[in-house]
Amino acid sequence: MIEVAHLTRRYGALTAVDDLSFEVSRGEVVGFLGPNGAGKTTSIRILTGYLAATRAERLVVAGHDVQRDSMGVRRSIGYLPESVPLYPELRVEEMMRFHGRLHRMDRHELRGRISEVLDRVGVGDRRKQLVGTLSRGLKQRVGLAVALLPDPEVLVLDEPTSGLDPIQRGEVRELIRSLADDRTVLLSSHILGEVESMARRVIILHEGRKVADGPPAELATTLGGGGHVAVEVMGAASAEDMASLIGSLPGVESVSTGDRVGIHQSFEVRGEGDLREDIGALAMTQSWALRELSWQRPTLEQLFTRLVTGVGVDELASAPSPGAEPAPGAAPGGGEALASPAQPTLAAGLELSAPKGPAESLPLGTPGDAAQKTIYSLNPFDRGASRDLSKPVSVDAPAPESAEDDGAGQGDRGDDS
Amino acid sequence: MSGVFVVARRELSGLFMAPFTWIVLLVVLFINGLLFASILYDTQYNVTVSLNGAMTGASFWLWMIFLPALLSMRLVAEESRSGTLEYLLTAPVSDAAVVVGKFLAATGFLAVIWSSSLVYAVSLDLAGGPPDWPAVLGTWFGTILVSGLFVSIGMLAATSTSTPLLAAFLSMVASLMWMAIPFLAARLMDYLVPLLTSSAEEQAALVERMAGVVASMDALRHFSRSFQMGILDSAEVIFFLTWTGFFLFLTARSIEARRWRG
Numbered sequence: 001m002i003e004v005a006h007l008t009r010r011y012g013a014l015t016a017v018d019d020l021s022f023e024v025s026r027g028e029v030v031g032f033l034g035p036n037g038a039g040k041t042t043s044i045r046i047l048t049g050y051l052a053a054t055r056a057e058r059l060v061v062a063g064h065d066v067q068r069d070s071m072g073v074r075r076s077i078g079y080l081p082e083s084v085p086l087y088p089e090l091r092v093e094e095m096m097r098f099h100g101r102l103h104r105m106d107r108h109e110l111r112g113r114i115s116e117v118l119d120r121v122g123v124g125d126r127r128k129q130l131v132g133t134l135s136r137g138l139k140q141r142v143g144l145a146v147a148l149l150p151d152p153e154v155l156v157l158d159e160p161t162s163g164l165d166p167i168q169r170g171e172v173r174e175l176i177r178s179l180a181d182d183r184t185v186l187l188s189s190h191i192l193g194e195v196e197s198m199a200r201r202v203i204i205l206h207e208g209r210k211v212a213d214g215p216p217a218e219l220a221t222t223l224g225g226g227g228h229v230a231v232e233v234m235g236a237a238s239a240e241d242m243a244s245l246i247g248s249l250p251g252v253e254s255v256s257t258g259d260r261v262g263i264h265q266s267f268e269v270r271g272e273g274d275l276r277e278d279i280g281a282l283a284m285t286q287s288w289a290l291r292e293l294s295w296q297r298p299t300l301e302q303l304f305t306r307l308v309t310g311v312g313v314d315e316l317a318s319a320p321s322p323g324a325e326p327a328p329g330a331a332p333g334g335g336e337a338l339a340s341p342a343q344p345t346l347a348a349g350l351e352l353s354a355p356k357g358p359a360e361s362l363p364l365g366t367p368g369d370a371a372q373k374t375i376y377s378l379n380p381f382d383r384g385a386s387r388d389l390s391k392p393v394s395v396d397a398p399a400p401e402s403a404e405d406d407g408a409g410q411g412d413r414g415d416d417s
Numbered sequence: 418m419s420g421v422f423v424v425a426r427r428e429l430s431g432l433f434m435a436p437f438t439w440i441v442l443l444v445v446l447f448i449n450g451l452l453f454a455s456i457l458y459d460t461q462y463n464v465t466v467s468l469n470g471a472m473t474g475a476s477f478w479l480w481m482i483f484l485p486a487l488l489s490m491r492l493v494a495e496e497s498r499s500g501t502l503e504y505l506l507t508a509p510v511s512d513a514a515v516v517v518g519k520f521l522a523a524t525g526f527l528a529v530i531w532s533s534s535l536v537y538a539v540s541l542d543l544a545g546g547p548p549d550w551p552a553v554l555g556t557w558f559g560t561i562l563v564s565g566l567f568v569s570i571g572m573l574a575a576t577s578t579s580t581p582l583l584a585a586f587l588s589m590v591a592s593l594m595w596m597a598i599p600f601l602a603a604r605l606m607d608y609l610v611p612l613l614t615s616s617a618e619e620q621a622a623l624v625e626r627m628a629g630v631v632a633s634m635d636a637l638r639h640f641s642r643s644f645q646m647g648i649l650d651s652a653e654v655i656f657f658l659t660w661t662g663f664f665l666f667l668t669a670r671s672i673e674a675r676r677w678r679g
Contacts, residue, residue: 083500
């Protein structure tokens with residue numbers, strides 16, 4: 001239904017959509033997901049013929065080439081822009097009639113169709129109301145009704161739930177889900193929950209590029225490494241003993257000890273499948289008082305943040321990555337630089353937009369490429385002493401020359417005299 | 418083609434459903450009526466002079482600077498801002514149909530305003546002062562053509578920006594420039610001709626040539642030369658229609674350029 005190959009769109013020097021390719025087959029519901037400015041609206045506007053593509057190998061919507069047969073595309077899609085453009089001075093019915101006339105619908109057919117569509121979106125009783133006096137939620141429904149009027153094969157909805165209150169959002173979501181039964185839907189949102197609840201497939205965009213594509217659940221599993229079991233128990237044994245006991249269960253891969261809240265100790269257990277029953281049984285045999293035993297799936301929210309900002313979730317961050325080894329002389333904690341999410345740990349086929357190479361924050365005073373800078377002390381007791389800025393200042397007492405700190409090689413952190 | 422009329426109909430009904438239109442209508446008709454009445458008194462009930470004054474006097478040309486600009490601001494720039502232009506440009510109608518539809522609506526609205534002069538003429542006729550009907554009808558027809566020309570200029574200026582206020586300002590400036598062409602050209606000629614020519618005869622010939630070219634662009638002159646006298650000269654009609662068509666064409670291109678600019 002929708003085929004996009006190597007679509008690029010530039011606004012001057014800014015590349016809004018960068019070599020985007022994807023396909024949507026008939027009857028599929030696909031959600032564009034990305035932060036503001038990721039290129040969702042631009043892509044949608046190009047597909048609907050509002051904007052021209054800077055370059056595109058293939059742009060086909062509902063069997064029509066967007067670049068050559070824009071009119072054919074416009075006739076066979078229903079498009080609801082984010083701003084829900086409706087003429088405020090028209091009545092709901094008039095707005096619908098105008099849209100029908102633009103689509104060259106027959107007058108009699110139009111009359112029946114208007115009632116049908118308005119009833120379907122649940123605004124059948126507002127036919128005579130002025131569009132300008134409708135609430136945001138109702139306007140959104142009327143916008144949907146307008147898009148649905150010519151019974152389009154493809155429905156394109158740009159941020160269909162933005163600006164609505166939670167109840168209206170739920171209603172619109174429900175409505176879109178019901179519409180999706182018999183047509184192809186492409187929608188966009190920057191809210192994950194929305195996309196997750198409406199679309200069966202998610203395309204994550206970031207800075208105009210596709211960074212992930214797949215069903216939400218699958219994305220969560222492949223990117224987040226499955227779920228984990230959250231356990232919170234009270235027992236006589238120490239946290240370490242409890243952790244090792246849990247770890248001895250078959251199928252458990254790792255147990256991380258969490259916080260201790262009062263008398264309760266929490267653990268995160270990862271392993272094959274759902275381990276709740278086994279852990280529950282263990283708790284019973286050990287007479288631990290269970291406070292929580294739940295299955296936690298990584299939310300798309302976390303994955304999204306990770307994909308977009310390049311900051312890994314715990315296990316990725318703590319994974320050893322080249323160039324991030326803390327130097328021996330560094331202060332505790334200070335050298336534990338943030339590891340960049342290592343590319344190979346991710347499922348194949350999913351590219352990451354994470355910055356390449358070591359992204360760790362180097363300790364202050366690490367020698368860089370910059371030319372040597374010298375700073376002169378303003379301390380009157382230093383007698384005009386000067387210090388090379390490219391060398392770190394030692395916090396500890398001046399160490400003897402024999403300090404064995406040159407082995408690391410990484411950060412040449414020999415103390416200056 | 419059907420798209421043009423669907424758009425024009427919507428725009429016109431949209432115009433008449435907005436308070437903006439009624440306020441403009443009220444003010445323009447009130448001032449024009451006042452003007453007509455005062456000329457009528459001043460000229461001791463000279464029907465022809467009063468009608469001419471009300472329909473084609475300085476006030477008409479002054480309105481021609483403001484009204485098309487305000488209408489194009491509303492029809493193009495405001496829609497661009499509110500997003501309804503995006504709706505129209507993704508609906509199954511061509512850009513040209515959108516442009517022509519909007520143009521017809523704006524010109525139609527101005528035609529309604531200028532019809533007030535027909536009301537004056539009819540009431541004078543009923544009161545026993547028969548006007549020169551061919552001149553009245555010709556002038557009315559001419560005012561519609563002039564309105565069309567200035568609406569097309571205004572629309573072209575308005576498509577270049579989506580800030581309504583700036584669009585209105587640009588439209589006004591463009592209309593003013595179009596009216597000021599003869600004046601500006603004359604000043605330019607005074608300056609340029611002595612530089613370009615050596616002898617007095619040459620100078621005179623060049624001035625004459627250029628004056629002819631400038632005069633052919635002079636909307637006011639074209640208007641007063643025929644319509645105002647009750648003559649429907651095809652050359653004059655074509656003059657207005659051609660320029661209007663040219664500006665509408667540019668407007669459609671300018672809208673298409675938005676698809677590239679974004």
